[in-house]
Amino acid sequence: MQSVLIEIPEEIVSQIKLPPKRAKQMIMEELVIRLYQQGIITSAQGSRMLNMDRFSFERFLAKIEIPIHGEPDDLEKDIKNLEQVL
Template sequence: MSIIISDEILCATRMTESEMKLEIAVMLFQKEKLTLGQASRFADMNRIAFQHLLASRQIPVHYDIKDLEKDIKNLQEMGIL
């Protein structure tokens, strides 16, 4: 699915298309509609840069036990742990 943001909307908000995508990504992440990875991809940013942006806005990163377990499993599969 593609989303088209009209020039009228961009002018009214005084934002570029990339700024609008970033704001949408932040909002959807904050509302827990997108994961960190999904939101960073939507914003066309790498994950670390997106996390820094969230931190600069004092938006906490949602990280629960399932995320920790998944990270541990991935690290084990990579032979790091």
């Protein structure tokens, strides 16, 4: 699997008023949100990129008012799967 490394110029990094770990997380979240909104990645891929389970990722999207992609058939399948688990 090929990965992509994004470099941010040092002068910009030095101006970010956040601890490095938080800045990295925030930048990654913004990237994932934009890719997801544009339909470039799925919720499964987004959750993986943010090291979340899919439910947590969808809750994250709901919190920031980003609609979750999917077809009505997908929702019906998800409900049936949940009913089997519960």
